[in-house]
Amino acid sequence: MTSSHDGISRRSVLKGASAAAAAATFGFPAIVRAQSATSIKLGIPTILSGRVAQLGISSTNAVKMAVDEFNAAGGLDGRMIELLIRDTKAKPEEAARVVRDFINSEGVDVVFNCEASSASFAVQEVVREAGTFCTHCCSETSSLSADPAIHSENSFRFARQGIHDAVASATYAAEMGKKKGIKKWMAVSPDYAYGRDSVEQFFNVLQQVDPEAEIVGYGWPKLFEPDYTQIITQVLQKQPDAVYSALWGGDLVSFIDQGALYGLFSGIEFFGINLADYTTMSAVRELPEGLHSGTRYIAAFPDTEANHAFDAAYHERWGDHPTNWAWQSAAGIDFLIAAIKETGSTDSGALAEAMRGMKRPSPFGADGTLTMRAEDQTVVNYALGWGTTVPKEPFLIDIASTDWSTVYEFETAWKKSQGYI
Template sequence: MASLKRICSLCLLLFLTGMHASAFAQEKVVKIGALYPMSGRAGIYGMDSVAAAEMAIEEINAKGGAAGYKLQLINTDDKSKPDYAVTVAKRYISDDKVNFLFGVVSSAVGLALTEVSKQEKKIFIGTDHAATELTAQNLQPYYFRVANNTFQSMAAGALYLKELAQTKPWKTIAYIGPDYAYGHAQIEELKFNLDRFGVKYQMVGEFWPKLFEADYTSYITSIMQAKPDIVVSGFWGGDTVAFIKQAAPYGLFEKSLYFHPDAGGNYELLSAMGDSLPLGLVLSARHHNNWPDTAMNKDYVAKFHKKTGRYPTYSAEGAYVGVYAIAEAVKKVGNPNDSDALVKALEGMKFQEPEDPEGFVSYIDPASHQMVQVQAIGVTMPNTDYPPATRMLGNWKIYKAEDLLPPKEWIEKKK
């Protein structure tokens, strides 16, 4: 009898264990294969992006997920190296069976991964990199970008310079930016938009340091010799911090207006430089902690600070929004494996973002797969509300989203 009881108990245990294993195996999961730099000058962008993506996933999963699926993030340090990132992406698809490729800070990495996305018919949600090629001449059906591109920033920049010329006349521009796709795109697109908006100017120099340059001294002295009214910068990340720190002792910012309309106003710069950050620099970024002054933006910034103990850099919001875009597409389609249906769901998708001012809702342009957004450009001024920064942007100029999109003739010419 005792032996029979032991046999029955064993059978019950095996039955229950089998039920648990079966339930676990049947749990529905949307796998997101992210690639972000987690070290070096770009590392803060990767860390913030992963934290914000996890924050969005926690919020979505707490509400039941998307169409019954829980979201799961897998991240690998892409080391800002295109070849390595391609290897990881292919492993994600073949071994990890991810439903989406996601992330990327470097435009060079983004351009490499969009080819993998195209070949494998796997949707790639770009959350940070800004080279316009990805949504113009290199656009393919499975790529979507949920942050603004360089064309939008340069269009806003050209409009700002047009307005500036009415109050503080200027004539000459010098440009300095990284010698790769992202840097070259910015000056080309700024020139196009200045011409498009009828702004007269003279280029007095273009300077092309390599990415992650250690010493900008020779470039700084050359710019000062050229004596431009406006210094347009195309740096991002730690390169922006390094350049401004090295240029300030030379008095560059007293002699020329420093204008950085794409990634210059990132919180990384504001927090890293404190009181040493010059006042009066004209900057923008893809998200601002203190603009717009909306409940949604305040809530997003506060939640990120509570989760990480720091205020977010601009890259974080792109990752946060990207996760929500995936969740909304899966909810609409009901199947994270149907890439073609998900593409249709993403095209034209509208949803409120932390960076949207009152009265505007961001949306994905169906033709370019580019997020359409308002852009704000501000000026550095004293502000201690977001420590350790003691400078934030203010005196905002706001530019309408539709005014910043590339005209059709420009896109057709690029193709």
């Protein structure tokens, strides 16, 4: 039973979820227990409301696809996966409460965390104390898995990471820089942890691979800033050769629309790491040609049958393209199901043991496979690349993929510089 919030069919929400919740709340415990004794419970704390609701919706969409398939095939010897999905409204303390509730009251076997960064750290605290098996599928903050101080034996991250992205961005940027004679760089990035880290790590790696790269200025709009005029005018006056930006979603769209009024993109190379998301690119009024973007999720990269099939299946069921969070959650649930099948159990320690070092074929892998790295329990070898935009589908062309050996090299150096190893 996937009783949850659907977003599309509200009626099924009210039927499914409320039946379960009403039973739990108003006391027909016998029925619920009888059913749940055999099911494998996954508790998903995520954001379903407000302006980043897409995070939770696309993540849970991907999970539901895999779970339905697993259940249709008979589950684990008849044990079906049951999803408990809760909206935490982007509040860390609410995420902590929900996860505690999952563990203590609902008795979930796995916390399948689809929270953004700050709430993910709160979730990590709870599962670390409780020892529950946990997957983080949306937080891109590197320290979540890299920092040994908050490490938990039973937590695994299935998400791209800031430092990996930074290496991919910087190596691509350095190459473009050589080709196009880019010397002077400027950053325009949202003023919060992710935006700042992204810029810092990008410039750090960039100046290692291209010692001539010079940083001429920073623009720090706040998160969800509606108006970028004063930032754009500053960029125009500093006259950099290129701009690096970690803006995303509606903010990035506003920036590009407003920048276009000034003719910003005719003289300046733009590197937007989060541009190549379907929702973002299709929302830009007139997507300028030749902007550079990292690959968030795009069906054309990796250009394999498996990836196109995932995109098509997702599109058929949800009427929408997958997002970056969707592929990450799809990878997470795929590994989790594999671990459950392999161990034949839902024991936290056994799952963790099976998970460490697991390698699986995946549509999202750089070479058709993904690996759960044992040492810091985070996913590696996912498809990483940069390309340039075109106004229509496939939106991104000339995609150059990043070499993971380079990523590992810089990642190790970064970890050392942070004192993590």
